Amino acid sequence: MIRLPEISKGETVHILGIESSCDETAAAVVEDGRRICSNVISSQVKLHAAYGGVVPEIASRRHLEQINLIIEQALDEAGLNLRALSAVAVSSGPGLVGALLVGVSTAKALAYAARLPLIAVNHVEAHLYANFLTGAGIRYPLVALIASGGHTSLLLMPEPDEIVSLGQTRDDAAGEVFDKVARAMGLGYPGGPLIDRLAAQGNPAAIDFPRAYLDDMEGRFDFSFSGLKSAVISHLHHMRQKDETPDPADLAASFQEAVVGVLVDKTVAAAREHGAACVLLAGGVAANSRLRSLMREELLHALPGVPLYFPPPGLCTDNAAMIAAVADHHYRRGIFAPLNLNASAGLPPGS
Amino acid sequence: MALLDGEALLAEFTLNIRKTHSERLMPLIDALLKESAIEREQLQAVAVAAGPGSFTGIRIGVSTARALAQGLDIPAVGVSTLQALAEAVPSPGALICPLLDARRNEVYSALYRREAHPPRGLEMLIPPAAVELGPFAERLKTYGEPIVFTGEGLNSYASYLSEALGGLAVLPEAPQRACRAAWVALCGRRLLEQGHPASFHELLPQYLRRPEAERRLKERKRGAK
Ligand SMILES: [Zn+2]
Numbered sequence A: 001m002i003r004l005p006e007i008s009k010g011e012t013v014h015i016l017g018i019e020s021s022c023d024e025t026a027a028a029v030v031e032d033g034r035r036i037c038s039n040v041i042s043s044q045v046k047l048h049a050a051y052g053g054v055v056p057e058i059a060s061r062r063h064l065e066q067i068n069l070i071i072e073q074a075l076d077e078a079g080l081n082l083r084a085l086s087a088v089a090v091s092s093g094p095g096l097v098g099a100l101l102v103g104v105s106t107a108k109a110l111a112y113a114a115r116l117p118l119i120a121v122n123h124v125e126a127h128l129y130a131n132f133l134t135g136a137g138i139r140y141p142l143v144a145l146i147a148s149g150g151h152t153s154l155l156l157m158p159e160p161d162e163i164v165s166l167g168q169t170r171d172d173a174a175g176e177v178f179d180k181v182a183r184a185m186g187l188g189y190p191g192g193p194l195i196d197r198l199a200a201q202g203n204p205a206a207i208d209f210p211r212a213y214l215d216d217m218e219g220r221f222d223f224s225f226s227g228l229k230s231a232v233i234s235h236l237h238h239m240r241q242k243d244e245t246p247d248p249a250d251l252a253a254s255f256q257e258a259v260v261g262v263l264v265d266k267t268v269a270a271a272r273e274h275g276a277a278c279v280l281l282a283g284g285v286a287a288n289s290r291l292r293s294l295m296r297e298e299l300l301h302a303l304p305g306v307p308l309y310f311p312p313p314g315l316c317t318d319n320a321a322m323i324a325a326v327a328d329h330h331y332r333r334g335i336f337a338p339l340n341l342n343a344s345a346g347l348p349p350g351s
Numbered sequence B: 001m002a003l004l005d006g007e008a009l010l011a012e013f014t015l016n017i018r019k020t021h022s023e024r025l026m027p028l029i030d031a032l033l034k035e036s037a038i039e040r041e042q043l044q045a046v047a048v049a050a051g052p053g054s055f056t057g058i059r060i061g062v063s064t065a066r067a068l069a070q071g072l073d074i075p076a077v078g079v080s081t082l083q084a085l086a087e088a089v090p091s092p093g094a095l096i097c098p099l100l101d102a103r104r105n106e107v108y109s110a111l112y113r114r115e116a117h118p119p120r121g122l123e124m125l126i127p128p129a130a131v132e133l134g135p136f137a138e139r140l141k142t143y144g145e146p147i148v149f150t151g152e153g154l155n156s157y158a159s160y161l162s163e164a165l166g167g168l169a170v171l172p173e174a175p176q177r178a179c180r181a182a183w184v185a186l187c188g189r190r191l192l193e194q195g196h197p198a199s200f201h202e203l204l205p206q207y208l209r210r211p212e213a214e215r216r217l218k219e220r221k222r223g224a225k
Helices: A045-049 A056-078 A097-113 A123-134 A174-184 A191-199 A226-241 A248-273 A289-302 A321-332 B021-035 B055-072 B081-087 B133-141 B154-168 B181-193 B212-224
Strands: A014-019 A024-031 A035-043 A087-093 A118-122 A142-147 A152-157 A164-168 A278-282 B002-005 B008-012 B046-051 B076-080 B095-101 B106-114 B122-132 B147-150
Touching: A014 A056, A014 A097, A014 A321, A024 A056, A024 A321, A035 A056, A045 A056, A056 A097, A056 B055, A056 B212, A087 A097, A087 A123, A087 A321, A097 A118, A097 B021, A097 B055, A118 A123, A118 A321, A123 A142, A123 A152, A123 A278, A123 A321, A142 A248, A152 A248, A164 A248, A174 A191, A174 A226, A174 A248, A191 A248, A191 A289, A226 A248, A248 A278, A248 A289, A278 A289, B002 B021, B002 B181, B008 B181, B021 B055, B046 B055, B046 B081, B046 B181, B055 B076, B076 B081, B076 B181, B081 B095, B081 B106, B081 B122, B081 B181, B095 B154, B106 B133, B122 B133, B133 B154, B147 B154
Parallel strands: A014 A087, A087 A118, A142 A278, B046 B076, B095 B147
Antiparallel strands: A014 A024, A024 A035, A142 A152, A152 A164, B002 B008, B095 B106, B106 B122
């Protein structure tokens, strides 16, 4: 039923990527999986700031209002019309199901109308592929940490096009705890950059917050941040009861160190165990300066010579260039999605 | 979904099974066109029931319509689900009340009158809104005339209405309650003929209700004052 396009050896592949899994509506055109022809993002951050987090219904409504316009801009900037494309790709999960459905419905109808093949992309895997857009010297096997407001995943790529999930968060995503702690501290939203900036002036050893390592063999690469979140909130509460004001910089630094410490330790342990030739960071939390510096330090110490790559800030957060980049691999292997494609809130990477 | 060619209804599918629209919609559109031997490039406009209804359901329909229009470079128009329901009732002079379940003890409804004389268009007496059925039924009663109800809200509220309105409530059976795509197509064509905006950019859902979180935030702000 799925039509396989003829791919000739020298064909230039242009894929339109569509992304709507959380609070960014995005479309991009990528050539041959590497060159970004256009990358348009409409962020809803301001829309959700009043709520201290993403409100799914509000996000879905906004996606619908924006998505066709964003697609039009992405095509215009790439100087291509729909019919000149090789395929339409969309992130079909994981994410907020109502938000994903806007992208999926749009991509299906657009691909159908323009008689283009449709490609379904795993959003978390796509984050990993953002690193392929920067021309970094990627070698295999590689270990990747994908951390954002929606997901925290440790992935292994033993070879090109093969992704194995090593671990996931069991509760809150890393970026989500940043948001919730920032909210409890009255800092604002989104919490990641605010805490990062504040923490730079604080003492990371001021307060000893708990770190969940989940030491059972099965879950040793899983994450859990809800205990840490509760500890920070109850610390704030106790201080207020005693009429003491916590030093916000020390609190931010100590909290951040606890999150980043676990992320780094597990990533380095996974890289060692799997003999990684390089380590990748991606997702919004990959923009955290302490995560980058500590990861580099610990890698240098534990696995000297193993390089660390992370995308520029614009490609860390949700974008559609990464969707089109990963779709290029699907395209070349002839993996296409049927018209009954659905969105999936909990699509695990590597599935 | 339905395919309208001039005055003729070429094909229509109605599926009322609780399977996700997301999986069904595009394959059905494809099947409808194939069965009708129409190429997608031959479509001249697309109309969609833009609400009210389930937020997610509306969005799947509207997203699909917008992207089809964008991809095929044709006009697209949104039709009120309530009006499409009322259009199906031809009786001259009749009061027509479409009813959809809006949950949280409310219904989406409106009141129309079918004009007694040609061209026998629909006059809107009460605009579409999410309302509590009890007070709304009281309001309908004041018209003192028979009211033809329609819409799938009747699946839950038919007996309530016959009790509240007595003999004034005209309650059709299941086959006449569903919102049929042929009426959506027809209403859409009329809107386009009347010069309604035809660009998919202007095609937006008719939710009739704010997101729950927005409502609560407003209440909190009001409470804080
Ligand atoms: Zn993401």
